[in-house]
Amino acid sequence: MELTNIGDLVVRKSYGGDVTFRVTEMRSHQAIIKGTDFRLLADAPLEDLIHAKDAVPSEKSQRAYIKAQQSVQKLHQDREAQVEQTRSRLAGDRNLAGAQSYFEVPGTVLHLDGDPAYLKKSLDLYKKLRVPAHGQYVPENAMAQALYRLLPTIQPDIVVITGHDGVLKSRIHGDLYSLSSYKNSSNFVEAIQIARQYERNFDALTIVAGACQSHFEALLQAGANFASSPGRVLIHALDPVYIAAKSALTSVQGTIHITDVLSHTVSGIQGVGGIETRGSYRIGLPKPQDLSKLNVVPSAI
Structure with missing residues (x-):
């Protein structure tokens, strides 16, 4: 056996x-393992493991x-359809120079993750989707403090608060309503509360929070727009x-x-839920020009 x-x-x-x-640590006859696709951190006896x-x-x-x-x-596909729709709308306006005259301002994301x-x-x-994003690796118990420092500096439209979570093995028959039954849900709640103190308007700051088996109801009550996990399942x-x-x-x-968003997540409606929220994408006019090609006559004294 290998x-x-x-x-x-x-x-x-x-x-x-x-x-x-992926095996991240060895402890005597056990291994600490981390999901490659699902946000799951677990331990397992070595004899229970098979090479993938x-x-x-x-x-x-x-x-x-x-x-x-x-x-x-x-x-x-949605991105391409959005571009075509905007170009078509602007092309029909005789007051504009053409369909290429606009620029995009997608919402800015601040993503805190407990897993690098x-x-x-x-x-x-x-990056592939051309969404401006700032990422920080932050242990779950330090996320509230990190947000207190980062939010005024970055001023994002969207905050993602995620990492590792789960129902504790010692509480498997316990009270799922209690935050003490979860590995990191209380840390996520604290981080959400800090973000909501910074911006109380749910449309001005969209908060996406949680990980595998997180306390969905507590995260929403703390002020998240979207959270995991309604069915206490693993999320992608x-x-x-x-x-x-x-x-x-x-x-x-x-x-x-x-409904459109949740149906296209991997874990579906048992993995993620949320409330009605306004988007944060804008277009602007006109599109910035190449200043090196402008023939400008100076006018200031």
Whole structure:
């Protein structure tokens, strides 16, 4: 049998290989493992682990991969449709120079993540979608303090507060209404409260918060626009990014279509929920010109 080492990709036999993990730490006869696609941090006996290359991909993993690809494709399609719609609208106005005369101002995202690997994946997707984003790796228990410092400086339109969470094994038969039954939901609540003290208007600052099995109701009550996880299920690493990007690219003249957004996340309505929220995308006129080509006659003394 091949030995398990830090950095190996593995699945758990006892769970039918439903989620692929990377080994991040070894502890005696156990390994600390982190989901590659789902925001899940767990421990497992070494004898329960199989190298991913030796395992048959689970139906759950295959579905999640396909759904993630479809979600990203949907964002790209929506982006292209938005550009064409704006160009068509401006082209029909005789007072404008043409359909190319506008510039875009998508909402700005501040993304705090308790996992550096997931943060990198998230920032890569924001970049592909041309969504301006500032990312910070911050441990969940330090997120409230980080937001207190970062919000006045960055002044984002959207804040993402995510990382690792879950129902504690010691509380599996306990009270799911209690924040003490969750690994990091109380830290997310504290961070949301700091963000809401900074900006109380739900349309001026959109907050996307939570991770796997987070206390959905507590996060919404604290002031999140969108949160996980209504069904206390695992959420995909990019689900918060999808919602944030959708918010950044939805016009300020309209609201984010909740059913449309949730149906295109990997985890669906059991994984993420939220409230009606206005978008933060704007267009401006005219498009900035190349100043080196302007023939300007100076007029100031």
